Amino acid sequence: MFDLSTLTLTVPLYIADAVLSGLYGLDLLKTRYEKKITVILWTMIYLAVDIVIYEILGIDRDVMGIVINLAVLFALQSLLFKWDYKRQIFVTFSFAAGRGLIKYIISVLYYLISMLTVGIIERIISSSEGMTLERANAVSTTILIIQGMICVAVYVIILCVYLKTLSRKYIYKGYETSFGENIFLVFPCFAALCVSITMRILILRFSEGIGVLVYEQVPETMFWVIVICILLLGTIIATMMLFQYLIERNEDSRKQVILENQVEQLHREIEDIEEIYSDLRGLKHDMRSHLNNITQYVKGVENGDTRELDEYIGQIEDTVNRLDFSSKSGNPITDIIIYQRQQEARKHSISFDVDFVAPNTEQIDIYDVAVILNNALDNAFEACRGLDGHREISLKSYMKGTLFFIEIENDFDGSVTMDRETGLPITSKKDKRVHGIGLSNIQKCARKYMGDVDIEIRSDGGRKRFMLTVMMSGKISLQK
Numbered sequence: 001m002f003d004l005s006t007l008t009l010t011v012p013l014y015i016a017d018a019v020l021s022g023l024y025g026l027d028l029l030k031t032r033y034e035k036k037i038t039v040i041l042w043t044m045i046y047l048a049v050d051i052v053i054y055e056i057l058g059i060d061r062d063v064m065g066i067v068i069n070l071a072v073l074f075a076l077q078s079l080l081f082k083w084d085y086k087r088q089i090f091v092t093f094s095f096a097a098g099r100g101l102i103k104y105i106i107s108v109l110y111y112l113i114s115m116l117t118v119g120i121i122e123r124i125i126s127s128s129e130g131m132t133l134e135r136a137n138a139v140s141t142t143i144l145i146i147q148g149m150i151c152v153a154v155y156v157i158i159l160c161v162y163l164k165t166l167s168r169k170y171i172y173k174g175y176e177t178s179f180g181e182n183i184f185l186v187f188p189c190f191a192a193l194c195v196s197i198t199m200r201i202l203i204l205r206f207s208e209g210i211g212v213l214v215y216e217q218v219p220e221t222m223f224w225v226i227v228i229c230i231l232l233l234g235t236i237i238a239t240m241m242l243f244q245y246l247i248e249r250n251e252d253s254r255k256q257v258i259l260e261n262q263v264e265q266l267h268r269e270i271e272d273i274e275e276i277y278s279d280l281r282g283l284k285h286d287m288r289s290h291l292n293n294i295t296q297y298v299k300g301v302e303n304g305d306t307r308e309l310d311e312y313i314g315q316i317e318d319t320v321n322r323l324d325f326s327s328k329s330g331n332p333i334t335d336i337i338i339y340q341r342q343q344e345a346r347k348h349s350i351s352f353d354v355d356f357v358a359p360n361t362e363q364i365d366i367y368d369v370a371v372i373l374n375n376a377l378d379n380a381f382e383a384c385r386g387l388d389g390h391r392e393i394s395l396k397s398y399m400k401g402t403l404f405f406i407e408i409e410n411d412f413d414g415s416v417t418m419d420r421e422t423g424l425p426i427t428s429k430k431d432k433r434v435h436g437i438g439l440s441n442i443q444k445c446a447r448k449y450m451g452d453v454d455i456e457i458r459s460d461g462g463r464k465r466f467m468l469t470v471m472m473s474g475k476i477s478l479q480k
Contacts, residue, residue: 031081053065098236171248345393358397378438380393416466442468456469
């Protein structure tokens with residue numbers, strides 16, 4: 001059942017397929033179990049199924065064989081990975097297509113090495129005196145094993161490069177593809193599978209029950225088989241790259257529109273708030289004058305019981321004091337933002353420590369600072385509201401040379417997943433097209449001033465702390 005060719009070439013290829021398909025699934029799909037357990041189970045089941053189907057049952061690798069293999073891949077993904085049928089279809093077809101094309105490249109390599117080794121074996125046997133049949137078989141066996149090992153090694157290398165390239169280019173793994181987008185991704189893989197079936201029909205033909213390789217009759221086909229397979233592999237990768245590029249362009253456009261809307265809304269709100277701010281300061285001044293006159297009048301009343309009136313006046317003073325903007329950041333816009341957050345902190349019993357001074361608005365647009373503060377503090381307060389017990393948020397700014405820094409630090413639940421490409425946390429909310437863009441907008445504002453953001457997760461007495469540092473560069477100075 002298992003001849004030398006099967007043991008030295010076919011079985012090692014089965015093992016390589018089983019291991020690499022499992023690792024490829026780990027890169028693009030979410031596992032149900034631990035990664036090590038998933039890889040072990042996948043490898044054992046996939047290898048056993050391949051051997052049963054193709055070696056024991058003898059099913060040929062024609063259309064039926066490929067369909068069975070696709071079904072096995074999809075079934076295993078559904079069993080060992082979390083359900084995501086669109087991505088599972090892409091993973092299934094992209095692996096099957098790549099494996100099929102690369103095996104035809106290896107078939108050319110195997111044929112060329114076979115032609116070379118036949119000549120080597122003949123020379124060894126003819127040049128060796130006293131060569132026995134057993135020694136000749138041993139030499140042939142050794143050379144065939146080496147030949148199989150070389151082909152398997154080349155196959156593994158090419159397949160690894162192909163799969164890793166696809167995995168790296170699949171940047172937006174959290175993006176939910178539509179049905180049409182999934183067809184766009186799968187179509188080149190399906191076309192490659194059809195071409196591989198056609199090549200199998202053309203390369204291996206049977207005449208009077210004897211298999212004949214087209215390589216023997218038309219040697220030029222070896223070159224074109226390799227070229228066609230490489231082009232098809234490149235087409236699959238290029239389609240993935242194009243799709244990811246289109247996602248990035250659409251994401252950038254969407255984020256730009258949202259950011260512009262935020263800034264426009266901020267402009268309108270600030271215009272209204274500045275008027276209110278001015279009125280409040282005038283009201284505060286007038287109220288203090290009125291209260292002073294009332295106090296002086298009451299003090300002039302002889303033998304009067306003023307306790308009730310004093311209490312009333314004290315309540316008025318408390319009300320007036322609540323209208324006071326205790327934060328003096330040097331800019332009315334940031335004053336308003338900080339004041340609103342202070343009120344929110346009091347409402348939710350969150351400790352909010354502020355040591356913030358606005359930069360010079362001639363060098364850095366205060367509206368960019370406002371976008372940074374609003375988005376960062378939104379995230380900080382949302383994280384704290386989901387916690388129990390004592391919660392703290394701190395906001396501060398400082399200068400280092402020509403660099404302006406904003407730091408926001410807050411308590412959070414400690415659960416965060418970082419995006420490997422952007423370095424920013426991935427939102428845990430279901431609607432990722434709406435949520436999770438706050439930090440992206442912060443980063444965009446920072447990079448406008450040749451800066452960037454830095455995120456640090458640390459533990460402080462058993463509490464998890466999330467620290468966001470925003471750096472902006474320029475010849476700027478803090479307001480006095």
